Amino acid sequence: MSLAIAFFFIVMITGVLLLEGCAAGQTPDFSAGSPPPTSASSGNDTALSEPNPAMPGDAGSDSIDADDTANDEDPGAAKLLYQGHGSFRITTGEGKVIYVDPYAGEGYDLSADLILITHQHSDHNKIDLITSKNPGCEIITEKNALVGEIHQVFEFGYVVVEAVEAYNKNHNPYECVGYILTFTDGVQLYASGDTSTTTQMETFSTRNLDYALLCCDGTYNMDVKEASECAALIGARHSIPYHIEPGQLFNRERAEQFEAEGRIIVAAGEEIILAGQ
Numbered sequence: 001m002s003l004a005i006a007f008f009f010i011v012m013i014t015g016v017l018l019l020e021g022c023a024a025g026q027t028p029d030f031s032a033g034s035p036p037p038t039s040a041s042s043g044n045d046t047a048l049s050e051p052n053p054a055m056p057g058d059a060g061s062d063s064i065d066a067d068d069t070a071n072d073e074d075p076g077a078a079k080l081l082y083q084g085h086g087s088f089r090i091t092t093g094e095g096k097v098i099y100v101d102p103y104a105g106e107g108y109d110l111s112a113d114l115i116l117i118t119h120q121h122s123d124h125n126k127i128d129l130i131t132s133k134n135p136g137c138e139i140i141t142e143k144n145a146l147v148g149e150i151h152q153v154f155e156f157g158y159v160v161v162e163a164v165e166a167y168n169k170n171h172n173p174y175e176c177v178g179y180i181l182t183f184t185d186g187v188q189l190y191a192s193g194d195t196s197t198t199t200q201m202e203t204f205s206t207r208n209l210d211y212a213l214l215c216c217d218g219t220y221n222m223d224v225k226e227a228s229e230c231a232a233l234i235g236a237r238h239s240i241p242y243h244i245e246p247g248q249l250f251n252r253e254r255a256e257q258f259e260a261e262g263r264i265i266v267a268a269g270e271e272i273i274l275a276g277q
C-alpha cells in the first residue's frame with residue numbers, strides 16, 4: 001500500500017518537473033517576442049536543444065560567453081606600413097594611427113593619433129606631411145622623450161611608448177632616441193632611430209621583443225654588419241632592416257646583406273601584420 005502511494009507521488013513529481021522543463025524552454029521564445037511554438041514537437045525541440053540551466057559547469061554556454069568576450073576585447077593585430085627610409089606608420093588593432101619619423105614615401109593620409117620623432121635631422125621630422133590629426137593627437141619628440149638625461153615612458157590606452165638610447169658619432173645621445181612600442185595584445189616593437197650599438201641593447205634581450213627595426217646605412221649610422229650583430233644581441237623574434245641607404249627609400253641588395261634570425265625584409269610601400277607569438 002505504502003509502495004503504491006510512493007510510486008504515485010514519484011509519477012506526479014516527475015510529471016510536474018517535465019512540465020516545468022518545457023515551460024522553461026519556451027520562456028525565452030515568449031520573452032523575445034517571437035511567436036509561441038505551434039506544436040508540442042517544436043516546443044520539445046526547443047527545450048532539448050537548449051542547455052539545461054540547472055546543469056553544473058555548463059561548458060556549452062560558458063564557452064560561448066568566453067568566446068564572445070574574447071572577441072569583444074581582442075582588438076586584432078597592429079599593421080605596419082613601411083613608408084621608406086626611416087619612416088613608418090602603424091595602425092593599431094583599435095584603429096589608432098601612429099607615425100614614426102615622417103619623411104619618406106607615401107601613406108600620410110590617415111589621421112594621426114600619435115606622432116613619434118626620434119631626432120631633428122631633416123630626414124626624420126616632417127610632421128607637416130601628416131595633413132590630418134585626430135582630436136588629442138600627441139606628438140613626442142626627443143625633447144620630451146629625453147628629459148634630464150632620463151628616457152621617458154608614455155602610456156596611452158592603445159600603446160605604451162618607451163624612449164630608449166640612440167647615439168653614435170653623428171648623433172648626440174642627448175638629442176636622439178629610439179622607441180619601444182608595446183601594443184595592447186602584448187606585441188613589442190623596437191625602432192632604433194639613428195644609432196650604432198648602444199649599451200642598452202643587450203638589456204633588450206631579456207624582454208623577448210617581437211620586432212626590431214634596425215638602421216644600417218653605414219654612413220651616418222652603423223652598417224649592415226653591425227646592425228646584424230645588434231639583431232643577434234637583441235634577439236627579437238623578427239628583425240627588419242630600415243634606414244638602409246642615405247637618400248634612398250629602400251635598397252633591396254643591401255637589405256639582403258642584413259642577417260638575423262627571423263629576418264623580415266619589408267620594401268618601401270609594403271605593409272606587414274605585427275603578429276603576436
Ligand SMILES: [Zn+2]
Nearest residue numbers: 086121123194
Ligand atoms: Zn636619418
